[in-house]
Amino acid sequence: MSSRPERRELERELAGMVGRENVLTEEADLLPYSADHFLRGLQHYLPKFKFLPDAVVTPLETSQVSRILRFASLHRIPVIPRGAGTSLAGQLIPVEGGIVLDLKKMNRIEPRVEDRMVVAGPGATYAELNRELERRGYFFPPEPGSAMACTVGGMVSTNASGSGAVKYGATRNYVLSLEVVLAGGEVVRLGRKVAKSASGYSLKDLFVGSEGTLGVITEITLRVEPYPPIRRTTMAVFPSLEGAFEAAMEILGRGITPASLELLDELCLLALNMSGFSLPEGKGALLLRSDGRYREAVEGEMEEMVRACRGKGAETVGVEDEALGRRLWEAREKISASLTKLLPSPETPRLVFQASVDVGLPLSKMLEYVRRVKALMEERGIMGVCFGHVGDGNVHIGSTFVPESPEQVERARRFQEEAIRLALSLGGTLTAEHGVGLWKAPYLEEEHGYALELMRSLKRLLDPQGILNPGKMALDGIPRVALMERWWEEK
Amino acid sequence: MSSRPERRELERELAGMVGRENVLTEEADLLPYSADHFLRGLQHYLPKFKFLPDAVVTPLETSQVSRILRFASLHRIPVIPRGAGTSLAGQLIPVEGGIVLDLKKMNRIEPRVEDRMVVAGPGATYAELNRELERRGYFFPPEPGSAMACTVGGMVSTNASGSGAVKYGATRNYVLSLEVVLAGGEVVRLGRKVAKSASGYSLKDLFVGSEGTLGVITEITLRVEPYPPIRRTTMAVFPSLEGAFEAAMEILGRGITPASLELLDELCLLALNMSGFSLPEGKGALLLRSDGRYREAVEGEMEEMVRACRGKGAETVGVEDEALGRRLWEAREKISASLTKLLPSPETPRLVFQASVDVGLPLSKMLEYVRRVKALMEERGIMGVCFGHVGDGNVHIGSTFVPESPEQVERARRFQEEAIRLALSLGGTLTAEHGVGLWKAPYLEEEHGYALELMRSLKRLLDPQGILNPGKMALDGIPRVALMERWWEEK
Numbered sequence: 001m002s003s004r005p006e007r008r009e010l011e012r013e014l015a016g017m018v019g020r021e022n023v024l025t026e027e028a029d030l031l032p033y034s035a036d037h038f039l040r041g042l043q044h045y046l047p048k049f050k051f052l053p054d055a056v057v058t059p060l061e062t063s064q065v066s067r068i069l070r071f072a073s074l075h076r077i078p079v080i081p082r083g084a085g086t087s088l089a090g091q092l093i094p095v096e097g098g099i100v101l102d103l104k105k106m107n108r109i110e111p112r113v114e115d116r117m118v119v120a121g122p123g124a125t126y127a128e129l130n131r132e133l134e135r136r137g138y139f140f141p142p143e144p145g146s147a148m149a150c151t152v153g154g155m156v157s158t159n160a161s162g163s164g165a166v167k168y169g170a171t172r173n174y175v176l177s178l179e180v181v182l183a184g185g186e187v188v189r190l191g192r193k194v195a196k197s198a199s200g201y202s203l204k205d206l207f208v209g210s211e212g213t214l215g216v217i218t219e220i221t222l223r224v225e226p227y228p229p230i231r232r233t234t235m236a237v238f239p240s241l242e243g244a245f246e247a248a249m250e251i252l253g254r255g256i257t258p259a260s261l262e263l264l265d266e267l268c269l270l271a272l273n274m275s276g277f278s279l280p281e282g283k284g285a286l287l288l289r290s291d292g293r294y295r296e297a298v299e300g301e302m303e304e305m306v307r308a309c310r311g312k313g314a315e316t317v318g319v320e321d322e323a324l325g326r327r328l329w330e331a332r333e334k335i336s337a338s339l340t341k342l343l344p345s346p347e348t349p350r351l352v353f354q355a356s357v358d359v360g361l362p363l364s365k366m367l368e369y370v371r372r373v374k375a376l377m378e379e380r381g382i383m384g385v386c387f388g389h390v391g392d393g394n395v396h397i398g399s400t401f402v403p404e405s406p407e408q409v410e411r412a413r414r415f416q417e418e419a420i421r422l423a424l425s426l427g428g429t430l431t432a433e434h435g436v437g438l439w440k441a442p443y444l445e446e447e448h449g450y451a452l453e454l455m456r457s458l459k460r461l462l463d464p465q466g467i468l469n470p471g472k473m474a475l476d477g478i479p480r481v482a483l484m485e486r487w488w489e490e491k
Numbered sequence: 492m493s494s495r496p497e498r499r500e501l502e503r504e505l506a507g508m509v510g511r512e513n514v515l516t517e518e519a520d521l522l523p524y525s526a527d528h529f530l531r532g533l534q535h536y537l538p539k540f541k542f543l544p545d546a547v548v549t550p551l552e553t554s555q556v557s558r559i560l561r562f563a564s565l566h567r568i569p570v571i572p573r574g575a576g577t578s579l580a581g582q583l584i585p586v587e588g589g590i591v592l593d594l595k596k597m598n599r600i601e602p603r604v605e606d607r608m609v610v611a612g613p614g615a616t617y618a619e620l621n622r623e624l625e626r627r628g629y630f631f632p633p634e635p636g637s638a639m640a641c642t643v644g645g646m647v648s649t650n651a652s653g654s655g656a657v658k659y660g661a662t663r664n665y666v667l668s669l670e671v672v673l674a675g676g677e678v679v680r681l682g683r684k685v686a687k688s689a690s691g692y693s694l695k696d697l698f699v700g701s702e703g704t705l706g707v708i709t710e711i712t713l714r715v716e717p718y719p720p721i722r723r724t725t726m727a728v729f730p731s732l733e734g735a736f737e738a739a740m741e742i743l744g745r746g747i748t749p750a751s752l753e754l755l756d757e758l759c760l761l762a763l764n765m766s767g768f769s770l771p772e773g774k775g776a777l778l779l780r781s782d783g784r785y786r787e788a789v790e791g792e793m794e795e796m797v798r799a800c801r802g803k804g805a806e807t808v809g810v811e812d813e814a815l816g817r818r819l820w821e822a823r824e825k826i827s828a829s830l831t832k833l834l835p836s837p838e839t840p841r842l843v844f845q846a847s848v849d850v851g852l853p854l855s856k857m858l859e860y861v862r863r864v865k866a867l868m869e870e871r872g873i874m875g876v877c878f879g880h881v882g883d884g885n886v887h888i889g890s891t892f893v894p895e896s897p898e899q900v901e902r903a904r905r906f907q908e909e910a911i912r913l914a915l916s917l918g919g920t921l922t923a924e925h926g927v928g929l930w931k932a933p934y935l936e937e938e939h940g941y942a943l944e945l946m947r948s949l950k951r952l953l954d955p956q957g958i959l960n961p962g963k964m965a966l967d968g969i970p971r972v973a974l975m976e977r978w979w980e981e982k
Contacts, residue, residue, distance in 0.1 A: 112853075114740075114744070114855045115855050116854060161689075172693070188941045189939075192938070194852060195883040196661060196851050196880075196883045198650045198700055198923060198927075199920045199922045199926075200935055200964060201964075202696050205663075205693050205697065206696065208696075226748065255629075255784065292788065293792070294787060294788035294792070296788060297785035297788035301785070360687050363606045393685050429688040429689075431688070432688055436690060440690075444690065448690070451679050454679065455691055458694075461952050462945075
């Protein structure tokens with residue numbers, strides 16, 4: 001092993017592998033790669049809180065990724081694979097510098113709908129992939145909140161999902177096979193391009209959700225679903241948040257699995273109405289989606305759900321109006337953005353930590369959890385919102401604070417910690433869909449106990465030098481960057 | 492590490508951990524544990540082909556499993572976890588002796604349908620689990636061929652599935668969390684009892700399908716599905732096998748995902764008719780199942796499928812007759828047993844290697860595969876049948892031979908090898924649902940290449956002494972027991 005080369009030498013070496021036009025080393029060019037979507041929202045307040053990589057490389061094919069990793073391994077240079085940068089847990093931040101592998105040019109999309117699958121490069125976007133598939137009558141359902149921008153590689157790396165997961169499951173359920181490049185540059189195929197296999201350990205499942213810490217994913221084969229031609233959306237607004245939960249539990253308890261079952265609290269409704277929607281006023285709402293191949297079944301399901309909601313005193317909108325139904329769905333996608341409308345003046349707490357609490361709970365514990373979190377907010381003087389995918393136990397909590405106030409930041413940090421620990425104490429998981437990254441690493445051991453030691457052993461086995469996306473998921477000895485704890489020192 | 496204790500000492504030690512009544516060491520008692528379902532069928536012809544364990548222990552709880560593994564680890568004694576013994580690939584055969592852990596008494600079933608899950612011990616049977624669930628309106632769908640007998644622990648260990656996998660997926664899709672005991676006796680919880688998580692490496696998925704080679708599963712949390720109240724079954728019999736395939740591809744290509752889409756060849760039909768069914772004569776058949784919550788959708792789907800089949804010249808039975816539909820389903824379950832009816836005299840090849848070829852293929856390669864396999868059978872003088880789960884690319888091939896004839900055995904062995912290699916050459920997997928065990932271990936490297944080396948590294952990491960179910964899945968240095976190659980020496 002030789003020591004880490006200097007910037008110019010690094011540039012020359014990398015240019016030799018991928019061409020000069022695919023290597024960036026100037027600070028201005030590196031800056032966008034210092035953050036993910038989550039951190040970018042903070043950098044305005046934290047100009048010094050940035051970790052620049054030494055270089056950004058845009059490989060075109062697997063063999064280049066392999067050469068880069070062999071080289072990085074030899075010199076112990078960190079390598080951070082990157083998709084669209086939409087992650088919310090700090091997964092992409094180059095805390096130790098190194099090489100960011102920008103995979104956007106490895107964006108091949110090869111639909112094989114006759115086999116009910118699609119083969120894609122990691123840099124293919126979810127939106128483009130689904131355009132190609134929908135044209136052929138199929139789709140890849142996980143639909144994360146970042147669906148307009150995210151890449152398929154990023155989705156596999158974080159096991160991404162969203163409001164369709166209650167019916168269709170998360171990304172993991174669709175991954176049939178992966179090509180990955182290991183830390184030393186070895187190219188390996190995991191799984192087969194078939195619908196079903198019981199052959200050997202399922203190594204592909206180890207890589208799904210591993211956040212770039214075990215290898216670089218260079219090709220993905222996904223199962224695809226027939227696109228359901230009939231879709232209906234309805235919103236039910238309730239006089240109490242409890243009523244919304246009770247209706248959701250009744251729907252699930254009847255044996256219905258809707259395409260979506262989304263919860264919004266009072267503040268979400270208010271924010272949406274301030275953004276131009278005219279929803280009924282209420283203390284909580286459910287956004288219901290039903291889809292399928294047969295109109296009678298889709299409408300029958302929606303009718304049953306509407307009946308359950310009305311039984312809990314809900315007012316429903318969009319039942320008879322498909323255009324409104326589509327607009328309601330847009331509303332759901334705009335919750336995060338709409339929340340800023342709630343903040344009338346610069347003195348109001350104004351930084352919304354986007355869904356920074358992203359816990360998953362057993363269904364029967366959700367109402368208790370949301371009640372206790374709301375009480376905590378009140379007690380701690382935190383303004384925040386609760387929404388989420390109530391159909392699969394996933395609760396998002398966004399909280400606001402004035403970033404210039406150390407006292408407010410500390411208060412928000414403590415609240416979020418309490419909200420995470422409360423979920424764990426109720427048998428929940430600390431992240432249902434956003435992943436661990438930097439931000440949730442400090443809590444991983446509380447969830448997994450000895451299993452975290454096993455994860456660390458696997459990490460050392462596959463990446464003995466620790467070059468792959470260091471600092472993430474509490475896997476290595478690199479000091480944890482707990483964002484809200486460190487930023488004041490950084491300023 | 493001390494050396495392996497003698498039988499009496501072993502018995503005393505184990506009795507101290509689980510009670511004398513839960514330890515067997517007499518040869519007559521050990522004999523049933525020398526084989527799985529697959530090998531049991533052969534032992535009549537191969538009286539010497541049996542590998543006795545040193546002891547059989549029936550633990551009652553996790554802490555006992557932990558003590559046994561600590562002890563086994565100290566003395567380097569092999570440990571083979573065992574469910575109902577219904578495996579078809581030699582997964583349970585104690586090739587190096589050691590302790591068989593019979594998990595039948597760890598059979599707790601705790602339905603938590605309010606959370607859409609169930610918690611079960613590994614020894615709970617699939618049938619009993621589903622009785623408990625169905626009473627509450629839910630079910631655990633994978634439905635392997637051994638559904639009447641198999642245990643949930645066995646299903647998780649082999650990622651079992653069956654004729655419902657095309658719509659509902661294999662066992663893996665349902666596993667939320669596992670408690671496992673590692674080789675050294677450490678008890679560890681993998682995953683959380685929630686519907687959705689993106690927290691850390693998915694170690695549970697490493698254990699699903701690992702055939703007892705990485706640890707002993709002591710508790711299983713499964714997601715459950717609402718039981719579909721409406722079910723319809725129809726059989727379509729075609730004038731050609733090609734017609735059956737074409738209809739299946741048309742059904743899938745239209746975007747229908749039936750609850751089952753089963754293929755039967757001419758010999759299967761003949762065998763079923765010899766067993767008392769009165770099916771139309773034909774060269775191939777599809778058994779179609781549709782299920783759901785809404786009658787209109789289930790019947791609409793069945794109607795579309797029937798139309799596709801009739802378009803290829805099929806005669807359909809059971810469309811209007813629910814009782815006949817149920818009987819047709821029983822017929823499918825009796826294919827293996829019915830095949831013996833085809834063998835009129837002792838001179839006829841009479842040992843049916845139960846579905847011993849169990850490959851999975853891309854959907855678009857299935858017809859080519861079946862055609863080429865049938866040609867191979869003809870060329871090699873093999874009598875055999877083709878059937879399978881055509882909806883997910885899974886083809887079973889049963890072949891027959893006279894076990895007393897070395898020449899016939901060798902011919903059958905070669906044919907099966909060719910059938911496996913043909914599947915691999917078409918992009919398939921060597922086992923879609925039965926697993927690897929002993930029998931398919933010799934071919935694993937051809938499928939996985941360097942990924943098999945990774946599997947071996949993981950095995951060494953988690954079981955450095957190699958005590959967990961040695962000899963299976965080509966993971967260790969223990970000579971492969973390729974059944975049909977060795978048995979003549981053994982006689």
